Amino acid sequence: MIRLVDTVARHEQVALAVESGVRDVLRSGRYVGGPVVAEAEATAARMFGRAHGVGVSSGTDALTLAILALGIGPGDEVIVPAISFFATTEAVIAAGATPVFVDVGDDACLDPNRARAALTARTRLVIAVHLYGTMCEPPDLGVPVLDDAAQAVGGAPPRARGVLTAVSTYPTKTWGAAGDGGFVLGDDPELIDRIRRLGNHGMTAMHVHERVMGVVGRNSRLDAVQAAVLLAHAPHVPARVARRRAIAARYDADLPSAYSRVPRDKGSPIGVYVVRCARREELRAALAERGVETSVYYPRPMGRQPAISGAARCPRADQLCDELLALPAHEGLSDADVDHVLATCAEVLA
Numbered sequence: 001m002i003r004l005v006d007t008v009a010r011h012e013q014v015a016l017a018v019e020s021g022v023r024d025v026l027r028s029g030r031y032v033g034g035p036v037v038a039e040a041e042a043t044a045a046r047m048f049g050r051a052h053g054v055g056v057s058s059g060t061d062a063l064t065l066a067i068l069a070l071g072i073g074p075g076d077e078v079i080v081p082a083i084s085f086f087a088t089t090e091a092v093i094a095a096g097a098t099p100v101f102v103d104v105g106d107d108a109c110l111d112p113n114r115a116r117a118a119l120t121a122r123t124r125l126v127i128a129v130h131l132y133g134t135m136c137e138p139p140d141l142g143v144p145v146l147d148d149a150a151q152a153v154g155g156a157p158p159r160a161r162g163v164l165t166a167v168s169t170y171p172t173k174t175w176g177a178a179g180d181g182g183f184v185l186g187d188d189p190e191l192i193d194r195i196r197r198l199g200n201h202g203m204t205a206m207h208v209h210e211r212v213m214g215v216v217g218r219n220s221r222l223d224a225v226q227a228a229v230l231l232a233h234a235p236h237v238p239a240r241v242a243r244r245r246a247i248a249a250r251y252d253a254d255l256p257s258a259y260s261r262v263p264r265d266k267g268s269p270i271g272v273y274v275v276r277c278a279r280r281e282e283l284r285a286a287l288a289e290r291g292v293e294t295s296v297y298y299p300r301p302m303g304r305q306p307a308i309s310g311a312a313r314c315p316r317a318d319q320l321c322d323e324l325l326a327l328p329a330h331e332g333l334s335d336a337d338v339d340h341v342l343a344t345c346a347e348v349l350a
Contacts, residue, residue: 002328002337004293005172009332014232018178021228031224040227041183043234047175048149048165049158050185052192055222056199059150059168062182063091065220066146066164067125069184069194071213072097076124081110081136082301082317084129087168088148089302097124101303103314107263108132108274108324111316112139130159132297133271134264137161151271154241164191169230174244174269175237177226243331244270247338251275251327254342258349262324272297273329279349280325286348292341295326 003009011018025036037055045053056062072078074096080088082101092099102118105111108131115126116139126145128136130152138145138161145162152159153167153175169181184195194212202209202217209217248270252261260276274297277283284294300321303311327341 002292002333002340003330004295004326004328005330006332007171007176010176010233010330011178013332014236017232018229021232022225025224025228028224032221034224036224036231037222037227040222040230043231044167044183045185047153047158047234047237048160048167048185050160050165051187052189053183053185054192054196054199055227056182056184056195057220057222058180059166059170059182060087060091061199061220062166062168062184063087063127063146063148064094065195065198066166066184067091067095067097068198068213068215069191070125070144070146070163072124073215075122077120077122078125078127079110079115079118079123079141080127080302081108081129081131082303082314083108083298083320084131084148084302085150085298086302086305086307087150088127088129089305089308092127098122099302099308101301101311101314103316104320105316107134108317108320109134109136110138112137115139116141126162128162130155132262132264132274133159133268134262135159135161135267152269153271154237154269156267156269160185163188164195169226174240174271175230175233178229179226181222181226181230183222240331241269243333244273244329247329247333248273250338251329251342256346256349259345260323270329272326274324274326276320276323277325277349278323280323283325283345283348287341287344290340290344292344293328296321297324297326 041053076097077100078092089099102114126138128138129148133152147162147165149159150168165185167183169177198212199220301317
């Protein structure tokens with residue numbers, strides 16, 4: 001089986017370092033906070049060219065805490081692209097704000113002109129999702145920008161255009177933990193301090209809990225075990241990205257013309273490799289029969305999720321969601337695996 005993401009093979013490549021780091025944490029008795037978490041925060045900040053970082057319990061919490069720290073809540077509107085993992089919308093709603101869904105371009109990222117048209121007096125934030133690792137360039141609307149860089153670790157230049165950057169270290173990411181985790185990164189120490197307090201019960205001193213931007217804190221901290229796992233993986237990210245780019249280049253060159261290449265910038269780390277295919281389900285079935293795992297990123301725009309009602313339709317997002325398909329492009333693939341995927345794709349749409 002050629003997996004879309006192979007976390008077992010990835011672990012085998014760094015098993016000694018990961019297991020040694022985790023053992024050291026377990027023996028230290030310092031499971032929450034401490035020097036290992038601080039080192040992981042600094043590592044994440046360097047990856048994105050930021051000055052500071054705060055480890056949190058998930059990429060979803062990274063987005064939510066960033067929104068809250070910016071003072072955004074009920075009555076405020078947040079512009080989000082129509083295509084992303086649902087956490088982007090979920091975080092806006094969790095903060096009490098209203099997501100405004102904006103259609104996307106051919107690269108599935110936020111369309112700047114449509115974002116500009118969606119601006120109202122209530123708009124307080126734009127979330128720039130660097131989908132699949134592609135750099136999203138949001139328009140200057142006179143409001144803060146939050147980078148959703150969940151799929152963009154390892155990109156060059158670093159995916160950091162907004163006032164804050166939210167990162168996920170879910171196991172399938174290029175830099176993945178052995179469970180949930182994430183970071184909020186930024187350059188403003190006051191903002192970073194707000195996020196740290198929000199994610200640590202609003203605590204300002206032992207058993208002293210205050211509101212942050214009018215909001216009661218919560219428990220959202222990256223634990224030291226996950227931090228140790230991430231530190232062991234961090235040195236391997238550049239090599240992983242290089243291999244992913246090499247695989248993507250082969251797909252770009254050798255996939256049949258029936259597949260439309262989704263535009264991306266040269267610095268993309270290939271967080272996910274996606275193509276457009278009008279006969280997507282036929283292709284998925286054929287690949288599955290031949291032992292190739294695929295996935296749809298994503299099957300419907302966020303505004304069409306059952307949890308959302310009354311959202312305006314986004315025609316380009318609708319079309320893309322009917323055609324987009326993710327192919328295996330991770331660093332664990334051999335050249336023979338890539339040959340097999342290409343041969344199957346050519347056979348199906350011959």
